Amino acid sequence: MVQPTLERYYHLSRPPRAAPKVTFLDLPFALRRRIYLNAGLPTQSAIYLNYVPLSSGHCDLEYNSDNFEQWPVEETVSCRSSSLAHFLNDYLPWPKIHLNYYCVCLEKQRGSMYPECKCDLLPYQLLYTSNTIAEEVSTIFYSENDFSIYRTGIGGLSSISRLPPQALGRIKSLSICLNFFDERGCEFGPGSGGKSERLFSNAKRHDERTALKEWQLLCQLLVSHLEIQSNFLKLFITCDVADFEIAEEFMRPLLHLPILKECSVRLGSPFINQSQLLTKLARRIVDKVTNRSAQCDFRYQDLPKELQLRILEYTELVTPFHLVWAFNTDVARYIESPYYENRTFHSSRSIDSSCCRKCSPEKEPCACWSGQAAFSTTCTCWKFPLSLFLVNRDMRKDAEFIFYSKNHFVLQPRKWNYSEQLEIYNFLTSIPANGRRYLQKITWSLSDLTAGDR
16 A cells, blocks of 8 residues: 555645746836936936036136046036046046036136036936846937037037947937137037137148048948947037138048038128028038938929929928018018018018027027028028029929918007008009919908008
């Protein structure tokens, strides 16, 4: 007789299997991302890669980017800069260097011995939790913020080469300013766009040759990190020049970059010599690096008339704004709409106030093509498309139909009118006869007419 096992009599039960543990990494990425952001990880912020001297006794020019060992050592580093350094510094250029990155508090209190920084700290502790979390946090930080680097800032353009490995391959928005600045040194950050001392020229002084060499090395670095990532990076370039030849030399390295997602190039103000040539050069370069210059394989005039008119509706002939008209008066500074056309609508607002502010990242030098010798794929400023009216008679007729039938025209009241005639009369007699026939939307305010006029 076989002895049965004890389990048969005592029914020894095994402990229940423990439920699998749910870890932080098992959460959906969208939820993990929200947790990172709630922990203080910045997004859609301006991150400056150059250093800022804190002590008032240190001159910006003392920081020679080619000789890190002789850089002055700052006594105090803000908590904001210390937390940001964990994200930006793969290694410091010299172990004794303790410098501050740009933040609003340091800019307001620059020169004081011990300024108090009240900016939010970055959650750098996330970088040391695990490799997976560090990878996710770094990707969000570099891909969802706008990075800026200034050639005359402390560290120069070499500041971008000291970023952690793979950082350049994750950056989606990068602003590069190559301008000269005044003797006060690195005035980068908000409000620095108008402080340039002089323009690049063909004189090829030592500092100009050095700037060109640094720019070429930076482009080579970008190519090495972006060679397999086309249509990825938004690149914004500011390089104010004095003549066309030096502009071509600075723009040539850009042609070796892969296809960019967005790009803006600013080469100077509209008041310098050869501004029109510089604007055309900026547009040609931007079209080339963003692949906007691809040739079409069909003739526009071979399309049916319905398709031709439909295509014209997607040009600048149709504006998303009200077109304000006044009779020979400077009403631009008093009314809300900033969009005018100087030939037909006789008033125009100042350049600064009429810019869409989308041509370049916030707080960076403006690259608006309507007010600078520049061109940007992100600019939404409107300008009267005169060229469409000058192609031929058929195109002019179609352009007039679309322009006057699809736009909303606003006529200013009598108080802005220097003429004895009514605004509606002056407007209708100042536009072409075809325009009067095509008009569909007009707003004319009668609030300032006298009883006799009505």
